[in-house]
Amino acid sequence: RKEVEQDPGPFNVPEGATVAFNCTYSNSASQSFFWYRQDCRKEPKLLMSVYSSGNEDGRFTAQLNRASQYISLLIRDSKLSDSATYLCVVNAHSSASKIIFGSGTRLSIRP
Amino acid sequence: GAGVSQSPSNKVTEKGKDVELRCDPISGHTALYWYRQSLGQGLEFLIYFQGNSAPDKSGLPSDRFSAERTGGSVSTLTIQRTQQEDSAVYLCASSLGGAGTGELFFGEGSRLTVL
Numbered sequence: 001r002k003e004v005e006q007d008p009g010p011f012n013v014p015e016g017a018t019v020a021f022n023c024t025y026s027n028s029a030s031q032s033f034f035w036y037r038q039d040c041r042k043e044p045k046l047l048m049s050v051y052s053s054g055n056e057d058g059r060f061t062a063q064l065n066r067a068s069q070y071i072s073l074l075i076r077d078s079k080l081s082d083s084a085t086y087l088c089v090v091n092a093h094s095s096a097s098k099i100i101f102g103s104g105t106r107l108s109i110r111p
Numbered sequence: 112g113a114g115v116s117q118s119p120s121n122k123v124t125e126k127g128k129d130v131e132l133r134c135d136p137i138s139g140h141t142a143l144y145w146y147r148q149s150l151g152q153g154l155e156f157l158i159y160f161q162g163n164s165a166p167d168k169s170g171l172p173s174d175r176f177s178a179e180r181t182g183g184s185v186s187t188l189t190i191q192r193t194q195q196e197d198s199a200v201y202l203c204a205s206s207l208g209g210a211g212t213g214e215l216f217f218g219e220g221s222r223l224t225v226l
Binding site for chain 2 (some may be wrong): 045046100103104
């Protein structure tokens with residue numbers, strides 16, 4: 001089993017729709033969680049950190065469920081510019097080798 | 112620009128040749144990471160430098176891979192006797208603090224193709 005698993009997608013949704021995807025992790029000792037965004041043939045960029053209490057940044061909401069060991073990302077009122085691959089990142093022990101990147105979920109927003 | 116800079120952006124080489132990839136992190140960032148990303152795959156950790164500490168080399172896939180960081184700034188990843196399976200995008204990232212303490216800032220990557 002992979003340490004961090006994501007549905008690869010693609011998720012193909014119309015503009016304005018709400019879309020959500022999850023990421024599961026296997027290491028219960030994981031301490032910090034992030035969502036990164038990667039555009040096609042570009043480098044990953046931090047979208048948002050995921051806090052235990054959940055957090056919201058504009059149209060984006062991230063949540064953490066420690067009991068079930070998953071994090072989620074919700075995008076409301078999706079825009080064409082949201083089309084990208086979303087990478088789930090889990091850090092187990094504040095150690096570089098334990099910063100695990102998921103393979104990503106590809107999202108495509110259609111007009 | 113003030114971002115992470117990598118060179119070359121593209122490198123095509125023949126099997127068996129050595130290659131060097133360079134990373135210039137953001138000024139003042141103490142932590143530097145190398146990752147490898149194959150097509151459609153997630154990022155694979157290779158090596159991590161933090162200040163003057165011994166690097167974490169636990170992700171290097173074989174002894175053909177090595178990296179150094181001179182003066183706590185620029186880093187070079189060297190792949191000796193390249194193989195076709197080494198073809199990937201090599202991404203460098205830096206962060207202000209140590210691993211897990213904050214955002215990783217990535218360079219645009221070096222795309223390596225081994226023929």
